[in-house]
Amino acid sequence: MSEKKLAATRDAYGKALAQLGKENPNVVVLDADLSASTKTAEFGKLFPDRFFNMGVAEQDMIGTAAGLAACGKIAFASTFAVFGSGRAWDQVRVSVAYTRANVKIVVTHAGIVTGEDGASHQANEDIAIMRVIPNMTVIVPSDSVETEKVIREAAKFHGPMYIRLSRPKTPIINDENYTFKIGKGHILRAGKDLTIFACGIMVAIALDAAEELAKKGIEAQVVNLSTIKPLDKQLIVDCASKTGAVVTVEEHSILGGLGGAVAEVLVENCVVPMVRVGLKDVFGESGKPDELLVKYGLTAEAIEKAARAVLKRKK
Amino acid sequence: MSGDEIKKLQEKAAALRKHVIQMTCAASSGHPGGSLSAADIVTVLYFHTLRHNPKDPGWTDRDRFVMSKGHAAPVLYSALAEAGYFPAKYLKTLRQIGSSLQGHIDMLSLPGIEMSTGSLGQGLSAANGMAMAGRLDKKDYRVYCLMGDGECQEGQIWEAAMTSSHRKLDNLTAIVDHNKYQIDGKVEDVKNLNPFEDKWKAFGWHVIRCDGHSIKALIDAIDNAKKTKGKPTVIIADTIKGKGVSFMEAAPLSFHGSPPTPEQEKQALCELCKIEDIKP
Numbered sequence: 142m143s144e145k146k147l148a149a150t151r152d153a154y155g156k157a158l159a160q161l162g163k164e165n166p167n168v169v170v171l172d173a174d175l176s177a178s179t180k181t182a183e184f185g186k187l188f189p190d191r192f193f194n195m196g197v198a199e200q201d202m203i204g205t206a207a208g209l210a211a212c213g214k215i216a217f218a219s220t221f222a223v224f225g226s227g228r229a230w231d232q233v234r235v236s237v238a239y240t241r242a243n244v245k246i247v248v249t250h251a252g253i254v255t256g257e258d259g260a261s262h263q264a265n266e267d268i269a270i271m272r273v274i275p276n277m278t279v280i281v282p283s284d285s286v287e288t289e290k291v292i293r294e295a296a297k298f299h300g301p302m303y304i305r306l307s308r309p310k311t312p313i314i315n316d317e318n319y320t321f322k323i324g325k326g327h328i329l330r331a332g333k334d335l336t337i338f339a340c341g342i343m344v345a346i347a348l349d350a351a352e353e354l355a356k357k358g359i360e361a362q363v364v365n366l367s368t369i370k371p372l373d374k375q376l377i378v379d380c381a382s383k384t385g386a387v388v389t390v391e392e393h394s395i396l397g398g399l400g401g402a403v404a405e406v407l408v409e410n411c412v413v414p415m416v417r418v419g420l421k422d423v424f425g426e427s428g429k430p431d432e433l434l435v436k437y438g439l440t441a442e443a444i445e446k447a448a449r450a451v452l453k454r455k456k
Numbered sequence: 457m458s459g460d461e462i463k464k465l466q467e468k469a470a471a472l473r474k475h476v477i478q479m480t481c482a483a484s485s486g487h488p489g490g491s492l493s494a495a496d497i498v499t500v501l502y503f504h505t506l507r508h509n510p511k512d513p514g515w516t517d518r519d520r521f522v523m524s525k526g527h528a529a530p531v532l533y534s535a536l537a538e539a540g541y542f543p544a545k546y547l548k549t550l551r552q553i554g555s556s557l558q559g560h561i562d563m564l565s566l567p568g569i570e571m572s573t574g575s576l577g578q579g580l581s582a583a584n585g586m587a588m589a590g591r592l593d594k595k596d597y598r599v600y601c602l603m604g605d606g607e608c609q610e611g612q613i614w615e616a617a618m619t620s621s622h623r624k625l626d627n628l629t630a631i632v633d634h635n636k637y638q639i640d641g642k643v644e645d646v647k648n649l650n651p652f653e654d655k656w657k658a659f660g661w662h663v664i665r666c667d668g669h670s671i672k673a674l675i676d677a678i679d680n681a682k683k684t685k686g687k688p689t690v691i692i693a694d695t696i697k698g699k700g701v702s703f704m705e706a707a708p709l710s711f712h713g714s715p716p717t718p719e720q721e722k723q724a725l726c727e728l729c730k731i732e733d734i735k736p
Contacts, residue, residue: 169592190592196622201581201615208585211563211570212593213516216585232612235575236582240563 145312145345151249153285154306155180157292158217162188168296169209171195171218173202178308179219179249203229203246207236210243215296218244222251222264222305226271237301238276245295247304251281252392253420253437254342254430255308263425264305269397271303272370278323279369281305281391281399283344284313287367290321298323305341307392309430312345326373328380332360335386335448335455338377340366340399343390343418343439350444361388361448372402378411386455387415388447392439395419414454416447457675465671468538469499470728473700475534475547477724480715483551486559489704489711490604491531493635493668493695498528500674501600502535510540513567519597520586522571524579525604525633526560527713532569533557541568577610579603580630584619587628598682599628606638609647614659620688621660629681630661630690633668635697637708653692661690668693700728 161168162184169191176182176194185192195202199220206216218225225248226233237244248267255263272279278300282288288306295302314329329344330351339347344365351361362384366373381387387407389400400417407415420437434440472495480486502508506519523532530550537544542556549555556565560574571582583601590597607613620628632652640646649655656663662684666673674693681689697712698704701724704711716724 169589193588193623195619196615198612198615198618200578200612201584201619204578204581204612204616205585205588205619207571208522208582208587209589210585211582212520212586212589214589214592231575232578232581235572236578240572
């Protein structure tokens with residue numbers, strides 16, 4: 142494993158939000174009784190008039206955010222990923238997305254690295270159920286540096302957005318000069334043999350896998366597809382046609398998430414052998430994040446294995 | 457309020473009812489029953505209470521009205537047309553492909569609509585958000601939210617009801633069109649809401665109960681709500697599903713989500729003209 146600095150994307154969110162609060166009086170924040178965990182509490186302390194703790198009532202929180210947005214506010218609504226996506230899905234669909242409300246649903250504790258809380262609290266389906274909603278933009282930042290930039294862009298962008306963050310500290314892989322653009326993938330490592338498309342905390346792990354593959358003579362290109370929707374189709378097709386083989390890596394179900402989205406693009410534009418790395422249509426369980434990543438096949442070794450498998454099918 | 461003014465509002469309500477019948481018949485679908493029960497409430501709001509300007513739907517100081525029972529779209533569209541937001545001739549495009557008059561309310565397709573609804577239970581939360589934004593911006597606009605009684609079986613209504621009272625949103629008035637029926641039967645048989653007033657009181661609301669077909673009673677209730685400080689007000693308006701059309705009042709369940717036949721349409725329009733003593 143690499144010796145990178147660690148930071149939690151949710152911490153970066155809290156800091157970015159506090160800064161936005163200073164710069165823009167139209168920014169309001171809602172939380173559903175998880176402000177200490179989602180890191181919106183800092184904003185609440187600084188701007189109590191613009192912070193609304195909605196209690197354990199996610200559906201009401203999302204609807205209220207839509208009402209605030211209808212009156213010109215930039216509403217950030219936060220809770221855990223399971224609740225912000227699943228519990229309030231119909232409110233997100235009708236009150237937020239159908240109305241193109243300027244609501245940013247920023248969720249934390251996504252995926253199995255939520256850890257000890259177990260399966261009920263591990264959102265492994267949220268990317269899938271959010272990206273199918275029209276008008277919705279879906280972003281999964283790869284580290285804390287990107288998260289800060291995503292939050293700033295979110296405040297400038299008018300419309301609904303789902304931003305997926307994680308609980309544990311994860312490696313910082315982007316430098317401060319990185320420019321995040323909604324809808325643009327980012328090539329982090331060039332390679333000719335295959336392309337690994339990854340999002341969220343799996344980007345760092347994909348880079349580790351590419352490093353290991355390189356030692357064995359396999360040159361893997363690594364692309365951070367932090368914007369799941371709108372997807373950077375051109376970049377996906379370019380990379381696939383250039384390298385001729387694709388692996389997708391996400392800390393999410395292999396159904397309907399990044400892997401599904403990339404597969405949709407490839408099957409219509411550039412059919413190449415492809416393997417999806419992710420949760421294989423199962424619920425998670427309690428455990429330490431690192432233990433869970435190993436048990437559920439979300440490691441550099443698993444990505445290497447997937448790369449070898451896809452290369453065997455490459456013509 | 458003079459007798460003449462009340463009479464004018466009654467005539468307006470009759471006009472809305474006629475539009476509702478004609479629109480749903482032209483569409484061969486839609487929800488006339490719950491539109492007719494809400495007609496007097498919507499009339500009072502648009503032609504007496506609301507501070508609004510059809511020539512400037514985005515006026516930031518306007519009062520906001522959220523029609524949470526989005527299936528009553530026909531009566532809202534009728535009020536907007538009568539108020540001048542768009543020509544009344546568009547009403548007959550209800551539910552047709554390409555029309556701005558969607559089956560359930562779409563705020564992006566028509567001017568003057570504050571929130572898209574249709575999936576029941578969501579409007580009160582949005583209305584709360586608007587009331588909270590008004591307070592934050594130090595605006596004196598008021599927010600009104602009309603809900604169905606069957607709709608109050610949705611859990612989100614009660615999540616939102618807690619928010620309104622917790623935040624002491626006295627710039628918000630909720631109105632329940634209490635017509636006692638939902639699609640599958642009487643509300644009390646499907647899932648009883650009673651004691652309905654006590655529920656709202658227990659949730660921290662100022663509760664007013666009134667005749668939802670009396671223009672004067674509705675205006676008095678809204679005035680009372682405006683004067684109530686420190687808590688939100690809910691007006692439980694007792695109404696009759698299909699109000700104004702005898703055969704619809706007699707068979708409320710047949711006209712929840714189905715329009716009258718062409719023959720019934722004639723009879724309905726005839727009755728509505730007679731009631732208000734207006735020429736067809």
